[in-house]
Amino acid sequence: MATNKKENLGSAKTEALKASEKDSTGKVMTTNQGLKVNDTNNSLKSGERGSTLLEDFLLREKITSFDHERIPERIVHARGSAAHGVFELYESIEQYSKAGIFTDVKRTTPVFVRFSTVAGSKGSPDLARDVRGFAVKFYTQEGTWDLVGNNMPIFFIQDAIKFPDLIHSVKPEPNKEIPQAASAHDTFYDFVSHTTETLHNHIWVMSDRAIPRSFRMMEGFGIHTFRLINDKNESHFVRFHWKPKLGVHSLTWDEAVKINGADADFHRRDLWDAIDAGQFPEWELGVQIIPQEDEFKFEFDLLDPTKLIPEEMVPVKIIGKMTLNKNPENFFAETEQVAFLPGHIVPGIDFTNDPLLQGRLFSYRDTQLSRLGGPNFNQIPINRPVVESHNNQRDGMMQTEINKGQTAYFPNSLSGGCPHLAKMAEGGFHSYEERIDAKKIRTRSASFNDHFSQPALFYRSLAKWEQQHVADAYTFELGKCNHDHIKERMLWLIAEIDEDLAKKVAKGLGLEIPSDIERPINQAIGADANIEEQQPPKKKNYLDSAPTLSQANTKFDSIVSRKIAVLVANGFSMKNYKAMADALEKEGAVLNLVAPHGGMVTCDAGMKHKVDAAIMTTESVLFDAVYIPGGKESVNELMGEAKFLKFINEALKHCKAIAVDGKDNALIDKTYLAKFKDDAAVLIDEKPDAFINAIKQHRNWDRSEKVKEIPA
Numbered sequence: 001m002a003t004n005k006k007e008n009l010g011s012a013k014t015e016a017l018k019a020s021e022k023d024s025t026g027k028v029m030t031t032n033q034g035l036k037v038n039d040t041n042n043s044l045k046s047g048e049r050g051s052t053l054l055e056d057f058l059l060r061e062k063i064t065s066f067d068h069e070r071i072p073e074r075i076v077h078a079r080g081s082a083a084h085g086v087f088e089l090y091e092s093i094e095q096y097s098k099a100g101i102f103t104d105v106k107r108t109t110p111v112f113v114r115f116s117t118v119a120g121s122k123g124s125p126d127l128a129r130d131v132r133g134f135a136v137k138f139y140t141q142e143g144t145w146d147l148v149g150n151n152m153p154i155f156f157i158q159d160a161i162k163f164p165d166l167i168h169s170v171k172p173e174p175n176k177e178i179p180q181a182a183s184a185h186d187t188f189y190d191f192v193s194h195t196t197e198t199l200h201n202h203i204w205v206m207s208d209r210a211i212p213r214s215f216r217m218m219e220g221f222g223i224h225t226f227r228l229i230n231d232k233n234e235s236h237f238v239r240f241h242w243k244p245k246l247g248v249h250s251l252t253w254d255e256a257v258k259i260n261g262a263d264a265d266f267h268r269r270d271l272w273d274a275i276d277a278g279q280f281p282e283w284e285l286g287v288q289i290i291p292q293e294d295e296f297k298f299e300f301d302l303l304d305p306t307k308l309i310p311e312e313m314v315p316v317k318i319i320g321k322m323t324l325n326k327n328p329e330n331f332f333a334e335t336e337q338v339a340f341l342p343g344h345i346v347p348g349i350d351f352t353n354d355p356l357l358q359g360r361l362f363s364y365r366d367t368q369l370s371r372l373g374g375p376n377f378n379q380i381p382i383n384r385p386v387v388e389s390h391n392n393q394r395d396g397m398m399q400t401e402i403n404k405g406q407t408a409y410f411p412n413s414l415s416g417g418c419p420h421l422a423k424m425a426e427g428g429f430h431s432y433e434e435r436i437d438a439k440k441i442r443t444r445s446a447s448f449n450d451h452f453s454q455p456a457l458f459y460r461s462l463a464k465w466e467q468q469h470v471a472d473a474y475t476f477e478l479g480k481c482n483h484d485h486i487k488e489r490m491l492w493l494i495a496e497i498d499e500d501l502a503k504k505v506a507k508g509l510g511l512e513i514p515s516d517i518e519r520p521i522n523q524a525i526g527a528d529a530n531i532e533e534q535q536p537p538k539k540k541n542y543l544d545s546a547p548t549l550s551q552a553n554t555k556f557d558s559i560v561s562r563k564i565a566v567l568v569a570n571g572f573s574m575k576n577y578k579a580m581a582d583a584l585e586k587e588g589a590v591l592n593l594v595a596p597h598g599g600m601v602t603c604d605a606g607m608k609h610k611v612d613a614a615i616m617t618t619e620s621v622l623f624d625a626v627y628i629p630g631g632k633e634s635v636n637e638l639m640g641e642a643k644f645l646k647f648i649n650e651a652l653k654h655c656k657a658i659a660v661d662g663k664d665n666a667l668i669d670k671t672y673l674a675k676f677k678d679d680a681a682v683l684i685d686e687k688p689d690a691f692i693n694a695i696k697q698h699r700n701w702d703r704s705e706k707v708k709e710i711p712a
C-alpha cells in the first residue's frame, strides 16, 4: 500500500459536528440514564434456570433500542456512500449570481457529498448497471444549498408525476421481488418502450457511464436548468457540472458482474480508502450560462430535463473546486441520516419551471417525514446549517431545541418583533419575479416532444468501442426480458435512434426489427390529449457530434490511487520490483502484493515482504493493472496455481495494462500474454515509464476485438 497518508482535514462543518460526537474510549458502560452497568451478558431470572423477569429494565432498554435500530431506507438511492469536504471558488461570477458561494473567493465552504445507485436496496452491490446519485450539501454562510444531481446530465422523465411509474417499473417486480438492483427485466422495458421520453437517459444507462470505475472518476450534473440571480435581480439560466480531476473512467460489464461477487462494496471501499490514504478526490465545478434572452434559441426546451445542452453549443465555465477530505465518523448518523432537498437554495440561485424540478421541490421534504420520523430532521447534526436558524416553527417528534420566550408567531410585539424579517439588501430571500400569463392546464408542452435527436447525438458522439459496449448492454438487458413484444418494441425505438445499433442488438436477440409498432409510440399522454401532436418527431441533426460526451476524450494524465496487483511468490526479483514499485508509488499508485498464500514472501535478496492478498481472497477485476516481476523460483510457483493464470488472462481480457519482467518469463507462454506481445499495453521488459503511461490510458480498448478468444 502507498504510505503517503495525510491527516483527514475536514471543514468548519466537521468541527461543528464534534460537539455531537461521543467517544467511549476509557469510559465505564452505563444505561442511557447514566447508571453504571455491572452485567450486560445475563438477564434477570427467577432462579438460575428460571424465566426472565418483567422487572429487567436493563434487558428492556437494550432490546428495545436494538428492535428500533432501523429506519426506512430511501425509496430510491438507498445504497450510498458519503464524505465530507470543502468547496473553493476560483473566480467570482458576481455578474451572474449574488450568492456568497459564487462571489467570495476567500471562502472555504464545507460540503457533505453522498454518491448512490438508484434502484437497489441499501445492501445491494455497488456495480449495478445504474445511474449514480451525486448529491452535494453546501453549508454556506447564507444557509444550506443542496445540489441533488446525478452522474448523467439528463433524466428519464419530464414531469415529476411520472416518477412513481418510472421507479415502480425498475424496482424488483412486486409479485416476486426480483431482480435486485437491476434494470434488465420486463417491467422496466415495458415502461421504457411505451414512454419515449426515457430513451435519452436510457441510452446513457446502456453506456459505460452506468458502470463507473470509481465515484471519484465520474462527472456530476445538476441536470435541471436553474437560475442565477445577480444583485440587480437579473436572471441567467444555468446548468451545473462537476468534472472529476481524475477523468471519467469506467469498467466493462464483465468486470462489473464479477466485482459484485468479489467485492460488493467496491465503490464504497474505493472512496473510503482514497480519502483514508490522503488521496483526496477532487472535482471542478462548471457552469453553462444562458442569457435570459436566449431562452428560445435552442432546438430543444431548456426546461426539459431529458435534454442536455451540448458543451459544443454552450461551453462549461469552470469556477471552483470541491475536495473530499474526510470520511464520516459514523455511517448511520451521517450518511444514512443526511437529508438532501432540492428546495434548499440560497439568495443568488433560483428555480425554473422545469416540471420535474417543481415536483422534486415537494417530494424530498415529504420523504424525510417518514424516513427520519418528523419535521425536525433539520436538527439532526449532519443536517444542521453552519449558520443559526430562527423561526416560529415549534414542537413535533424529537424536538431537541429549547426555544425560549413567550411567542411563537409573527408578527409580535411581546418579543420585540423577533425573529424579525430580513430585507433583500440584508440577504433576505426573494423569489425571482417571473412574469406569468397562462391558463391552468394539465398537459405536456409540445416543445418537449423530440425524444430521438439527443439519444442519436449521444450515440454518434461515442468512440467505436463505446458504441460496442452500448450495443452489448442493450443486448444483455433485453436478452433478460421474457416478452418478445417488449423486445421488439424496443428494437423499433432503437432503430429510430440508430439503425446500425438496432441491427446489432436484433442479431444478439435473434429477432427482427419490426417495420412498425402499435400506435401511439409515446403513451405518456393524457386520455384526451391530441395524440398526433404528442408523438415524438423523427430525429433531427442539429449537431453532427458532441465530442465532450465521449469518455475517449476525457483526461488520461494520472495514475493516482490506481490499484496495481503485483504477482509474487518466494524468490521474486527484488531488483526489478524495487525499480517498478518506486516509480509507480511516486506517481501515487497503490501496489498490492498478491501471493499464493498470506503472511510473508521472501524476495531473491532474502528480504521478507508482507503479502496484501492471498490469491484465494482476491480477483483480477479488483485491480487496474498487473505487474509480474521476474525471478525463476517465483514464476515457477505462480505457474503451479491455476488462479494466477486466470488472473492474468482476465486482466488481458479486460484490456488492462500488464507489465512482465523477463522475455523468458515462463508465465508468458502459459497464458494468453504470448499472443499479445505486440499489444501497446502489454509491456515485457520495458521501463516503468511505459507501464505508467499505459495505466494512465486506463484501458487499451484497441485490444477489444482480439480478446474475445480468451475464455476468461
Ligand code: HDD
Binding pocket: 074, 075, 076, 077, 080, 114, 115, 116, 132, 133, 134, 135, 148, 149, 150, 154, 155, 159, 160, 161, 163, 164, 222, 223, 224, 305, 338, 339, 340, 356, 359, 360, 363, 364, 367, 368
Ligand atoms: Fe430524486 C433521492 C437525484 C428526480 C424523489 N434523488 C435522490 C437522491 C439523488 C436524487 C442523488 C439521493 C439523495 C441522497 O443521497 O440522500 N432525483 C435525482 C435527480 C432527479 C431526481 C438528479 C432528476 C433530475 N427524485 C426525482 C423526482 C422525484 C424524486 C422527479 C419525485 C417526484 N429522490 C426522490 C425521493 C428521494 C430521492 C423519493 C429518496 C430519498 C430522498 O429523496 O431523500 O424523495
